[in-house]
Amino acid sequence: MTEWIGKATTVKEPLTVFNRLESEVRSYCRSFETVFVKGSNALLQDRNEKEYIDFFAGAGALNYGHNNPQIRSKLIDYLLEDGITHSLDMATDAKEAFLLRFQETILEPRGLDYKVMFPGPTGTNSVESAFKIARKVTGRTNIVCFTNAFHGMSLGSLSATGNAFKRGGAGVQLSGTTFLPYDGYLGPLVDTTALLEKLLQDPGSGLDTPAAVIVETLQGEGGLSAASGKWLRSLERICREHGILLIIDDVQMGCGRTGTFFSFESTGITPDIVCLSKSIGGYGLPMALTLIKPEHDLWQPGEHNGTFRGNNLAFVAASAALRYWEDDSLAGQIRDRSEIIADFLRRMASRYSDRIAESRGKGMIQGLAFHKPEDASRLCKLMFERGVIMETSGPRDEVAKLMPPLTIEDSLLKKGLQLLEAALSDLYEGISPRAALQAKG
């Protein structure tokens, strides 16, 4: 790690090529205005050899860090031995190995019985496939989703995504879904599953009995609101009683992000369908799974498909990444790091209680919700200048979010948190950046 991290510099990187050739739709490159060239676990390096601590982790696609060496060596071996790279859904040994590893390392120890579907290699494709099979199994069309949910950007999954700006991009009416208030949306005293239950029981409610309910256990894009175990169990009970399939969208919260492989493990619920993507590919490689209870696996062959559902490099990387789950060591590390982050954020929230509404999240996706939404963006901008990649979250971008690789070195995590403390201090107490850093460092 070079010495510049934490030094406030104004990076002047014109991104000329991108501005000239890439569509206006590009976004993160506008917040992080530099050209990155290398990555190693939780460190990124740009063209000017400036390094950055990665508290973003590919929006959850890099839980095992950049260029994880154990995974990389498997990839290179596979490439060199002429392993199949692309196979549609033909059988390959890389896919077979992944299926077995996933079964033995993940499903069996957790007592879970799912058939594994490989939809197209993105989260939105997994959600699209989940909606299709739920509608087929139940013969119904409606899907219940929740305020501030994010499930994807293709037409089916976008219908279940709450964000008005992203919905507006559709250019057509989005239909086939009903939004209900997420846990806590009406305040801590209101159990919003009671509203769902009342609407389902009332034949005049206007709620078309849904094929499925889709929910994130913690809303990564929606501002780090978390559903309680009690709320999720209530949701599961209601679904069972009305023959509704329960879909957990674990695209961002799965693969250990909240502390366990699946985010719902501690709650005792057993979803009918689970959507996985992002870090399942292990190395940032595109891959997605849709896990379906065997009794609901009523697909006809090829009824949903996609060219890249057989991305074998991702199978190889995924199998290597699953090694992390063969014992409890990673889980233990996540627990320890989560506590470090939680303690730190609580301290900050307490220190700046007039500016910070609360600390939120769990496991290694936590953040600070600000009273004034723009403070979150200001903080992230300042952090980037000082060498930390962080993003905002929430309907008004009012949450500054920390989601480093699960494998981040403790020293780097602490360094990042120190920089965050200094940045908050500078934002709110007017101390110069350098002085702040020196005071802490």
Next chain:
Amino acid sequence: MTEWIGKATTVKEPLTVFNRLESEVRSYCRSFETVFVKGSNALLQDRNEKEYIDFFAGAGALNYGHNNPQIRSKLIDYLLEDGITHSLDMATDAKEAFLLRFQETILEPRGLDYKVMFPGPTGTNSVESAFKIARKVTGRTNIVCFTNAFHGMSLGSLSATGNAFKRGGAGVQLSGTTFLPYDGYLGPLVDTTALLEKLLQDPGSGLDTPAAVIVETLQGEGGLSAASGKWLRSLERICREHGILLIIDDVQMGCGRTGTFFSFESTGITPDIVCLSKSIGGYGLPMALTLIKPEHDLWQPGEHNGTFRGNNLAFVAASAALRYWEDDSLAGQIRDRSEIIADFLRRMASRYSDRIAESRGKGMIQGLAFHKPEDASRLCKLMFERGVIMETSGPRDEVAKLMPPLTIEDSLLKKGLQLLEAALSDLYEGISPRAALQAKG
């Protein structure tokens, strides 16, 4: 190439693991019932060391063959030097290099001016993004598409896909599209663009003036029907006159499949939007582009996004693959191989004119349309037994399709065609497979 190719063997591969753990939705592994382990250009090898000539090429995702060594070496270098693998849409040098290479090698020489959008890394995501921007630009919602079109499996693109079985999988009404007859659908004498024009000009036709027309220049899934240049030019003229965007879905037909990089180059049309995927990633790696005329690039930042739109390994592979287009040698080879295939298929169609309706397609996607649809499946099954991977196409799977890697060695191409000739002979003339092979070999 081992000696067994062409020898009829009955492979007994139980696929136990797949049958037990993978969803019923799996399909190609049912047709090609073995476990593949290696690939090299146009050759595949299974677990039993049996080799197969690949006349399928990942449904068009492997135009440059399996494990293309020039591309692979770039990938391994990039991996070893800690290159960024996953970057969302942050700027990386791999992405910059691709943008420049694509601009210099593909767009500029063809006089094309497009902004490059990176949607999620699959064809369906590209189509979804194309529909969104077309609807935004025009303020209209309808999309005109064509009989037997295939544009993808997520809800938006599926609405423009003709196949009833795949449409039925949606479980909801598909809306926002109008199907019109493709070129030749009403016989060779009817110009079906005239129907489109009449409907557009008639304020009582019931056709809601569309935001866009989306069309494949040759229908890869729809039975290898091709649109003539005249028809496409007429379509373009009508679009222009009514302020309708013309979208070419070049997901399967692009990247040289039909003889030129874009399938529409020879026609003189300039689409407003082009969808690319499959072989753009070069090595079978998931990647997709949406090319948008600058005047239509009205996206807000992040209005469409996706986790894997920054799959940098694909950018590296894509840049390497574009080397093939720096001169005319690949194009020349495709032309030569296309003629070999075309001559061969015409000969077969003529020889078995009572069984084969016609040969179809162009470039390196050609096939035989059978009077009895089941003949196509029987042929492909027999070819697989003899070591050639081929698939059917068309609404009734009535076409046996040849789409080898563009880079297939001539000897292997000819070997494959010989096996095809023998298989047809055996199917229709009752000669034993071995005898047939010996006779030809």
Next chain:
Amino acid sequence: MTEWIGKATTVKEPLTVFNRLESEVRSYCRSFETVFVKGSNALLQDRNEKEYIDFFAGAGALNYGHNNPQIRSKLIDYLLEDGITHSLDMATDAKEAFLLRFQETILEPRGLDYKVMFPGPTGTNSVESAFKIARKVTGRTNIVCFTNAFHGMSLGSLSATGNAFKRGGAGVQLSGTTFLPYDGYLGPLVDTTALLEKLLQDPGSGLDTPAAVIVETLQGEGGLSAASGKWLRSLERICREHGILLIIDDVQMGCGRTGTFFSFESTGITPDIVCLSKSIGGYGLPMALTLIKPEHDLWQPGEHNGTFRGNNLAFVAASAALRYWEDDSLAGQIRDRSEIIADFLRRMASRYSDRIAESRGKGMIQGLAFHKPEDASRLCKLMFERGVIMETSGPRDEVAKLMPPLTIEDSLLKKGLQLLEAALSDLYEGISPRAALQAKG
């Protein structure tokens, strides 16, 4: 009034012709199994000369009673003088007279400024036209409606109707609407407009900002739940702040049913659009109005139309009926009768508090909500046998509803209530019908 009213008789009326020739969709004739032949104010007579007190009033279409003589004489005069019966939307003197009368008698005295639209002559056509103009004015598509709302049976209005059985009849997905909880739906302590406001203010809520909110001030089909003035004013304020049009569906509650001509008069709100039908035609004749604030009257000529929007007999009857609103006498009578009904129902609810949840409604649409829904049907059935026409309401048909003509004679009203008291007594105390009647009578 003949003597038989109140005598329990079992009418055996086979309805042979109807059973043989009319569609299975027929419904009320199954509850009221006789053939009616005459009507006079609040009395009906069947083929067997049995008389019935009409506590149903054509579901609100007969507020001025059957064959109101003042109205009838105008109709007969008009018929005899060759007045125009049917005029599409050409100008006629009957229409002109109605427009002037409506302006002078209804709108001006209430300080209301609306343009009058004549959609097709039914409530559902009025609602369809209201949705169209609201969508046109705002450029938005969504409509917010409420649990247990009833707005009609054609596809547009059915989308805003809560009843699952009726929605199911559509045979297609209903879209373009969002249901939110009506006043009181979450208990007396929860102001459900706060939920609407929160969803509108939250850019991640998934609620597409609506073109309009449509609401009944009292839900005639939905179980006689009433919205408070405070709730309606809050709704109006929220609509104003978000540029949302407020539509009051006064199809059943208008024309004096709740005590004032418009049901919302006492609340202080001024809807952007008001839907009127049922009793506006005065004599049970099909007619409907859509009242639109002048600034929202952005229709192009003929953008919504219908063959029977010029039902001149209804204009003549409507003009005659509006005479009732030239002074306060009818309003006073409604007030008096409402109190009689309210006092009676409260007494019954108190007496049978273990069976009756509460009395509901206001003005001359009130009823009893039963703990066991089937009690409401049993009561109505018994009342019919004894010569009173009453219907159930509510999502589970759990409310027995009283809605006599506003003009019902006091003696007949009281007679009906006595019969109701006796019927309840018989249902719950086991006294024989005849004994009960004699005891009361």
Next chain:
Amino acid sequence: MTEWIGKATTVKEPLTVFNRLESEVRSYCRSFETVFVKGSNALLQDRNEKEYIDFFAGAGALNYGHNNPQIRSKLIDYLLEDGITHSLDMATDAKEAFLLRFQETILEPRGLDYKVMFPGPTGTNSVESAFKIARKVTGRTNIVCFTNAFHGMSLGSLSATGNAFKRGGAGVQLSGTTFLPYDGYLGPLVDTTALLEKLLQDPGSGLDTPAAVIVETLQGEGGLSAASGKWLRSLERICREHGILLIIDDVQMGCGRTGTFFSFESTGITPDIVCLSKSIGGYGLPMALTLIKPEHDLWQPGEHNGTFRGNNLAFVAASAALRYWEDDSLAGQIRDRSEIIADFLRRMASRYSDRIAESRGKGMIQGLAFHKPEDASRLCKLMFERGVIMETSGPRDEVAKLMPPLTIEDSLLKKGLQLLEAALSDLYEGISPRAALQAKG
């Protein structure tokens, strides 16, 4: 008949009240700018005692003329004897009488077996109910309809209406229908049912197999194009073969307009569902029927309903009007008058062949299609000035349409035609109106 008919006068009628109080949506009153006060068979009289020959007949709602005395006397009797006016769908003797009369006079003699449904009293409600039952019976959602169809203005029926202006009024995407070319749309040599059949047989066509096909035998709003018997029989055969219900929308063409009671009688087809409205009420009174083959009458009670489905005055008038069909005299008169009209129009079309494309239509709905659409409007405007009510039709209003009451006196018919001849002469030959009239008269 007063002397002024045919005299060109410029009526200055300000319509002040209508302009001030009625919505901008009003339309016909802008074309026929006067206030009508009386009607008698085919004559209208305005406030200035100017008379008009009615060649419009309430857009087909006044087939038996204005104030038909035989019908009126029945209405007045019924009113005076306290007959039930409004009955929802309770049984009344007026309804029973209508059912029996309709069965005996219409269905039985034609060998037709239909259950009679009373939807709301307008054509659009009938179409909405037809779509619902077809979707329920088949479990499918799509409805095939045809270019230039008009089926109504509520959301369901509007989806099957071709006119772009009217469709645009919906403010939402219209879905659930597929438009195909009507008979003759692709020229006289193309049988467009072949396209339907091809699309249905092709599993890749994108045409979702429909629940129903809805068609007008002659397109009253769509420009008087007529479907041939052969085409309709082909349509029926295709529907039968694919289990699709055939709906004939006879709202405007039924009740004798084309020469027989149902417009399809001469073709030999037997629709599964028939929609009737407009003149079924006999006197211009709102009424509609949906006729359903008994095997498709799978409604649950009340699954479709409406307040005014029991408009008893219309039942009384309808029963009286059906007397016209007890023998062949009316049919004979229609035949004779149709020939007069047809001969006349053919003569005009021939005389002004450079201006008039052709004469169209059949029975007593015929017209002239002009090369320049504005000529049709100019003609109708001139005719109105001279005392004849005529309207345009067609997607560009290019057809001037004649549809007098079926009962028009021959002398008045001829007078109207003379005025038409004079008007054409004046338009195209520059002769002064008066001179023209005198020349002819």
